[in-house]
Amino acid sequence: MTHALTLITFVPLIGMALILICPASFKPAYRWIAAAATVPQLAIAGWLYANFNTSTTAMQFVERAPWIRAYHIFYFLGVDGISISMVLLTALICFISVFASFSINRAEKGYYALLMLLDTGMMGVFVSLDFFLFYIFWEVMLLPMYFLIGIWGGPRREYAAIKFFLYTLLGSVLILLAMLGLYYYGATPTFDMTVLAAQAAHYSISFQRIVWIALFIGFAIKIPAFPFHTWLPDAHVEAPTAISVILAGVLLKMGTYGILRVNYPILPAASHDLAWLFLGVIGTVNIVYGAMCAMAQEDFKKLVAYSSISHMGYVMLGMASFTAAGINGAVLQMFNHGTITAMLFILVGVIYDRAHHREIDGFGGLAQQMPVYAGITGIAFFAGMGLPGLSAFISEVLVLIGAWQPHPIMTILGAATAILTAGYLLWCFQRIYLGPLNEKYRGYPDLSFREAFTLVPLGVIVLILGVYPHAILSLLNTSLVHLNQIVLSANPVATAALH
Amino acid sequence: MDLGNLASLRYFYPELLLTGGMLAVVLLDLVLREKAILGDLSLLVAAGALLLIGLEPHATGAWLFNRMVVYDSFALFFRALIALAALVAVWMSIGSDEVRHCEQGEYYAVLLASTLGMFLMAEAVNLLMAYLALEFVSLTSYVLTGILRRNRRSQEAALKYLIYGGVAAGTMIYGMSWIYGLAGSLDFNVINRALFAGGAAPALAVFIALVLILAGMGYKVASVPFHMWAPDVYEGAPIPITTLLAVGSKAAGFALLTRFFYPAISHLAAGGSWQALKGVEWPQLLLIICAVTMTLGNLAALQQDNMKRLLAYSSIAQAGYALMGFVLLSDDGIRAMLVYLFAYYVMDAGAFLVVMIVANATGREDIGAYRGLAWRGGAVPAIALSIFLLSLTGIPATVGFIGKFYVFAAAISERFYVLAVIGILNSVVSLYYYMRPVKEMFLEQPAGDEKPFTGEFWNYGLMGVLALVTIFLGLYPPPMIAFASRSLQFFVGRS
Numbered sequence: 001m002t003h004a005l006t007l008i009t010f011v012p013l014i015g016m017a018l019i020l021i022c023p024a025s026f027k028p029a030y031r032w033i034a035a036a037a038t039v040p041q042l043a044i045a046g047w048l049y050a051n052f053n054t055s056t057t058a059m060q061f062v063e064r065a066p067w068i069r070a071y072h073i074f075y076f077l078g079v080d081g082i083s084i085s086m087v088l089l090t091a092l093i094c095f096i097s098v099f100a101s102f103s104i105n106r107a108e109k110g111y112y113a114l115l116m117l118l119d120t121g122m123m124g125v126f127v128s129l130d131f132f133l134f135y136i137f138w139e140v141m142l143l144p145m146y147f148l149i150g151i152w153g154g155p156r157r158e159y160a161a162i163k164f165f166l167y168t169l170l171g172s173v174l175i176l177l178a179m180l181g182l183y184y185y186g187a188t189p190t191f192d193m194t195v196l197a198a199q200a201a202h203y204s205i206s207f208q209r210i211v212w213i214a215l216f217i218g219f220a221i222k223i224p225a226f227p228f229h230t231w232l233p234d235a236h237v238e239a240p241t242a243i244s245v246i247l248a249g250v251l252l253k254m255g256t257y258g259i260l261r262v263n264y265p266i267l268p269a270a271s272h273d274l275a276w277l278f279l280g281v282i283g284t285v286n287i288v289y290g291a292m293c294a295m296a297q298e299d300f301k302k303l304v305a306y307s308s309i310s311h312m313g314y315v316m317l318g319m320a321s322f323t324a325a326g327i328n329g330a331v332l333q334m335f336n337h338g339t340i341t342a343m344l345f346i347l348v349g350v351i352y353d354r355a356h357h358r359e360i361d362g363f364g365g366l367a368q369q370m371p372v373y374a375g376i377t378g379i380a381f382f383a384g385m386g387l388p389g390l391s392a393f394i395s396e397v398l399v400l401i402g403a404w405q406p407h408p409i410m411t412i413l414g415a416a417t418a419i420l421t422a423g424y425l426l427w428c429f430q431r432i433y434l435g436p437l438n439e440k441y442r443g444y445p446d447l448s449f450r451e452a453f454t455l456v457p458l459g460v461i462v463l464i465l466g467v468y469p470h471a472i473l474s475l476l477n478t479s480l481v482h483l484n485q486i487v488l489s490a491n492p493v494a495t496a497a498l499h
Numbered sequence: 500m501d502l503g504n505l506a507s508l509r510y511f512y513p514e515l516l517l518t519g520g521m522l523a524v525v526l527l528d529l530v531l532r533e534k535a536i537l538g539d540l541s542l543l544v545a546a547g548a549l550l551l552i553g554l555e556p557h558a559t560g561a562w563l564f565n566r567m568v569v570y571d572s573f574a575l576f577f578r579a580l581i582a583l584a585a586l587v588a589v590w591m592s593i594g595s596d597e598v599r600h601c602e603q604g605e606y607y608a609v610l611l612a613s614t615l616g617m618f619l620m621a622e623a624v625n626l627l628m629a630y631l632a633l634e635f636v637s638l639t640s641y642v643l644t645g646i647l648r649r650n651r652r653s654q655e656a657a658l659k660y661l662i663y664g665g666v667a668a669g670t671m672i673y674g675m676s677w678i679y680g681l682a683g684s685l686d687f688n689v690i691n692r693a694l695f696a697g698g699a700a701p702a703l704a705v706f707i708a709l710v711l712i713l714a715g716m717g718y719k720v721a722s723v724p725f726h727m728w729a730p731d732v733y734e735g736a737p738i739p740i741t742t743l744l745a746v747g748s749k750a751a752g753f754a755l756l757t758r759f760f761y762p763a764i765s766h767l768a769a770g771g772s773w774q775a776l777k778g779v780e781w782p783q784l785l786l787i788i789c790a791v792t793m794t795l796g797n798l799a800a801l802q803q804d805n806m807k808r809l810l811a812y813s814s815i816a817q818a819g820y821a822l823m824g825f826v827l828l829s830d831d832g833i834r835a836m837l838v839y840l841f842a843y844y845v846m847d848a849g850a851f852l853v854v855m856i857v858a859n860a861t862g863r864e865d866i867g868a869y870r871g872l873a874w875r876g877g878a879v880p881a882i883a884l885s886i887f888l889l890s891l892t893g894i895p896a897t898v899g900f901i902g903k904f905y906v907f908a909a910a911i912s913e914r915f916y917v918l919a920v921i922g923i924l925n926s927v928v929s930l931y932y933y934m935r936p937v938k939e940m941f942l943e944q945p946a947g948d949e950k951p952f953t954g955e956f957w958n959y960g961l962m963g964v965l966a967l968v969t970i971f972l973g974l975y976p977p978p979m980i981a982f983a984s985r986s987l988q989f990f991v992g993r994s
Contacts, residue, residue: 070980071908107874139895146934150942158942162934169894169930173923176904180911180919 001047005061005077008044008091009123012037016116019109027109031102034112038095038119045091052084054474057482059129059194067133071183072190076130081479082260085331085472086126086253089338092457093249094119099454100346101242103353104152111152114144115242122250126257131179131191134261138175138254142168145243145251153238160231160238167231171221175258178214181207182266197265200490208270215263216278222255223312225278226285236305241349244301248308249342253334256315260331264319264483268490275320275487276407283316284410291420295427300351300358303428304344307384310421311337311392317407317414318399322488326402327480328473333395335472336383336465340392343380343458347373350451351432354444360428365437370446374433376455381425383462386418391465500561507563510555510570513548513578514618520544521611528604538593541607545589545614549582560990566686568622569990576837576986577621577754580844584747585614587848587961591739594958596859598737601646609646613639613743617751620719624763626675626685629755630668633715636748637664643743644736656735663718663728671715677708687763688991694764694776702778705764709781712759713788719752722822723792726815730799733811734864738855741807745814745851746844753821753840757833760785760825762989771830771987786826786918793819793925800932805865806854809932810847813891816929817843823906823922827913830987835905837983838976842902845972846890849965853884856954856962869936871945877952879959881940883966888933890969893926897973905980 001007015037019030053060059078067075079087097115104111121144124137142165150161183189185207187199203211221228232252236244259279264271290310297303315337318330350373351366352358367374383390386397396418403411447455465472508515523544524537531537552575560571568574588610592598598606616635623629641664645657679685681700682693694700717725733741760781761767766774775782796816803809821843824836854864857880861868873881890899903926910919972979 068976068980070977070984136895139900143889143894147941150938158938161942162931162938165934166927166930170927173927176907177911177919177923180908183908184912 001044003063004044004048005063005079005127008041008048008087009077009120009127011040011044012094012116012119012123016113016120019113019116022109024109030108030112031098034101034116035095035098037116038091038098041091041119041123042095045088048079048084049088049475052079052475054081054478057081057479062129067130071132072192073132074130074192075133076192077127078129079127081476082331082483083126083257084475085335086250086257087123089253089335090119090122090126090250092461093246093338093342094122096342096346096454096458097242097245097249099450100245100349101240102450103349104240104242107151111148114147118144118148118246122246122254125254129193131182131193131196131262133191134193135172135176135179139172141251142172145247148243149235149239152240152243155238156234157238160234163231164235167221167228171218171228174214175218178211178218181211181214193261193266197486200266200268200486203267205269205273208267209274212263212267212270212274213278215267216259216274219255219258219263220278220282222258223252223286223316224255224309225282225312225316226289226309229286229290229309232309233302233305236308236345237299237301241345241352244345244349245342248305248345249338252308252312253338256312256319256330256334259319260483264487268487271487272322272490275322279316280320280403280407280410283313283320284413286310286313286316287414287417288313288420291417291424295420295424298360300360300428300432301345301348303360303424304341304348307344307421307424308337308341310417311341311384314396314399314414317403317410321399321403321406322484323402323405324477324481324484325398327484328476329395329398329400329402331476331480332469332472333392333399336391336395336462339458339461339465340380340383343376343455343462344384346451346454346458347377347380350447355441360431363432363438363441364435365433366441366444367433368437369441369444372446372452376447376452376459377429377433379459379462381429383466385422385425389463389466391462391469393466394469501566502561502563504564507561510561510563512555513551513582514615516544516548516551517611517615517618520547521608521615524604524608524611528608534603537603537607538589541611542586542589542593544611545582545586548614549579549586552579552582560988562624562990563622566688567625567628568619569624570622571990572986572988573758574622574754576983577750578618580750580841581614581617581621581747584743584750584844584848585610587852587965588739588743588747590961591742591852591855591958592737594859594955594961595737595739595855597647598739601648601737606643606646609639609642610740610743613643614747617747620751621754623755624687624758626678626687626690629759630672630675630715633671633719633755634668636719636751637668640664640740640744640748643740644732646740647737650735652735653737654735656732660728660732663725667715667718667725670711674708674711674714677704677711681705681708687759691763691766691991695766702776705776706779706781709764709779710784713784716752716756716759717788720749720756720818720822721752721815722788722818723795723815726792726796729815730808730811733814734805734807738807738851738858741811742848742851745810746848749814749818750840750844753825753836757825757836758989761833762991765828773828773830775828782826782828785822786915789819789822789826790918790921791819792816792822793922797925797928797932800929803932804867806857806869806936807864809866809936810850810854813929813933814847816925817847817891819925820903820906820922823915823918824909826918827909827915829909829913831909831912834983834987835909837986838905838980839902841979841983842890842898842972845965845968846887846897846899849887849962849969850884850891852958852962852965853880853887856880856958859958860952860954861949866936866939869939870943871949872940872952875945875949875952877940877954880952880954880962883962884940885937886966886969888937890973892930892933895973896970898969898976898979900973901976901979
């Protein structure tokens with residue numbers, strides 16, 4: 001398969017076209033077309049996983065064709081250890097999210113068509129190696145997200161949708177300016193990220209710092225890093241379940257992925273200088289502040305949203321450590337966060353579909369009525385707490401081990417927050433699932449087959465990666481260690497000259 | 500080449516066709532009872548003019564009519580753009596309910612005349628010719644704006660337009676008289692040589708003259724502070740005319756502005772960079788105008804509830820983005836401006852067309868008329884309008900993004916960072932108001948008392964073409980860029 005990456009990116013678009021031409025009388029077919037479009041994607045992702053060479057730092061499955069010659073823009077796709085895990089995650093989450101969407105019952109044609117477009121946009125971001133192409137996919141993704149939240153969302157959906165759009169557009173225009181700066185002031189004008197990285201030494205340190213910060217703000221809004229995080233709770237609360245799953249499962253990863261893909265290799269000297277502050281300190285704030293906010297929430301979904309902000313903080317802290325353990329832990333945490341948070345949002349959706357509210361205090365004793373549901377929630381919550389034997393334990397421990405040497409105080413704060421995390425999750429679990437059964441909820445059915453089908457694969461992955469993290473780590477290690485070396489060896493003279 | 504009157508005619512076929520078409524419309528109006536044919540005839544004339552421009556002989560350039568107008572690739576670009584704008588305006592006129600009820604003969608004859616005037620603006624190389632062309636466009640525009648004789652808004656708009664236009668033209672001709680006094684000629688080439696001759700002209704006097712002239716040209720492109728007429732006129736005029744003013748007349752204004760400020764009073768240095776007159780900082784002046792234009796246009800648009808007014812302020816802001824390319828003093832900047840204007844033509848014409856479709860169906864132009872449009876049979880125009888508005892915002896995979904990309908790229912490459920940042924922040928602000936109609940159409944539910952939405956195939960056809968072009972050029976811009984790049988040649992002759 002020489003065009004594996006093109007296929008995996010554009011298969012959903014074929015699905016979208018089919019959905020659009022499918023006449024309204026075949027209404028039930030939309031969801032199955034969407035599901036059918038994500039199956040080949042998942043299969044190609046599996047093929048990529050099987051054929052990925054873990055011993056090289058070079059780009060693999062490369063495709064390249066000229067696109068806009070006047071600006072040396074190429075259609076340039078490829079994956080390496082940084083992106084392959086995200087491609088797998090995207091394929092998986094998109095597959096799951098189609099099935100999590102079955103409860104949508106309004107304007108389904110538009111919904112599934114937009115979902116497919118979103119899928120293409122996300123996959124495109126992770127496989128494109130031309131900055132211009134990357135930017136196009138990055139922006140194309142915003143639109144379906146706006147409509148998916150805005151049309152199929154909750155009561156304050158309009159506010160949440162435009163807030164999401166405005167925040168992310170503000171971030172992405174900064175990325176656009178930074179991209180043009182890199183294009184014009186390098187040794188050769190190009191948008192090719194591999195070439196830009198190769199000529200990194202050409203950029204002066206002051207230029208690197210400005211561009212780094214512009215890019216950082218753009219990416220930080222997506223992560224979302226404190227203080228750019230305020231759009232996230234709104235978006236999550238209003239978004240339908242499947243869209244929350246995608247938002248938390250894939251979209252947030254784009255922020256940290258962007259920093260690893262653009263900031264680190266292309267601006268290594270500035271990364272070396274600035275990461276401790278912008279990723280380390282802000283990441284720690286994310287961890288602590290997110291956990292504290294989560295503790296204060298009354299709304300189940302908002303609690304998960306803030307916990308998601310808190311967990312993304314570990315990714316940032318790991319990236320700021322510049323140790324092999326830390327950076328590997330960070331990317332593994334991106335993957336684990338994707339699966340665990342996706343589970344959590346599906347679980348919130350399950351109860352919301354039945355009770356039509358998410359008030360944590362409004363439930364009670366659900367474990368008696370819905371034992372399977374409570375059991376799976378338990379696994380997801382324990383994974384969220386970072387309990388040994390579950391996937392997040394490995395990645396968070398790697399992050400903390402890696403960050404201990406360079407940033408001891410942040411590491412202590414990060415580690416201590418595990419107590420807060422356990423606190424809010426257990427407290428939440430107790431209020432919803434334990435105690436006497438609230439009589440209102442007697443007679444609620446347990447998980448349906450469809451709901452179990454969306455949750456079980458994710459749960460299995462969480463369990464497997466808890467005992468065998470090597471399944472993902474082996475993909476990452478070579479590329480990430482190499483990237484780490486690039487940043488660490490970035491022109492120490494230029495760095496010293498500034499002080 | 501310096502051609503006399505008769506020899507010039509072979510480079511003047513499109514203009515001759517427009518003149519002939521205009522006269523034919525007037526004459527046929529007298530004899531025909533079935534007036535609908537006048538619109539079809541005008542459509543053929545506009546299409547024919549476009550075709551003739553496409554077939555024009557390749558020449559390096561020539562002075563026509565004893566150096567009154569010029570034939571060069573820069574003029575070709577703008578004439579093509581204006582012909583496209585006229586084509587869309589006539590097409591829309593045929594499908595417009597408003598226009599169907601006014602005097603067909605006068606309407607189409609004046610529309611073609613206005614197009615002719617815009618052509619002349621794009622090719623004038625003599626201040627007298629420039630002034631006459633500009634006034635010709637203005638006069639015809641007043642008539643077209645006020646053509647809905649029983650509509651008070653239309654009347655009011657025409658009067659406002661006339662008063663603003665009169666003041667702007669008067670100011671401009673006063674400025675021209677200063678230039679004439681300083682250079683001793685109205686010919687752009689002679690002016691250029693006179694101004695650049697050692698120590699010839701006092702900088703202050705030249706500056707004053709330029710500011711005065713800018714009033715007239717700024718009025719045509721609707722840049723701040725000469726923009727006040729635009730919202731009222733755009734709102735009052737029939738929608739096809741609004742479209743013609745927003746894309747055609749604005750493009751003609753940019754053509755004249757560029758030709759005057761570049762080949763007439765600046766020097767082309769090596770490597771495609773231009774040199775302004777020493778001591779006369781017109782780029783700085785225009786830079787401020789450009790930044791203020793887009794900011795003010797965008798901020799004012801935030802408050803609008805009428806779609807035509809919203810698009811009017813948006814088009815003021817869009818002129819600001821195009822001006823970004825203009826102030827950079829480089830060929831790259833001018834190319835970016837051309838790319839931007841072309842992109843602007845496609846998306847803005849499309850947006851106005853959907854406004855007209857909705858006005859035809861509901862008789863309303865306020866944003867409330869768009870409530871739940873996608874859910875009551877108007878999904879196709881709703882999607883098309885969303886494409887046009889997102890393109891105007893500059894979201895990728897649309898032609899508007901390519902335009903913005905070129906403008907910002909040129910600004911960054913010429914180290915105008917502050918301007919680039921202002922432009923970028925402006926496009927974020929603009930998202931808010933461009934998304935308001937989108938929100939109304941998709942996110943709101945219809946109230947339930949509306950009539951089912953219907954549109955005509957004639958209008959939907961053009962809308963589909965413009966939407967497809969918006970997307971196609973967004974994904975594959977090379978044809979548009981090649982066209983703009985070929986058009987960077989100004990003919991300045993040797994003598």
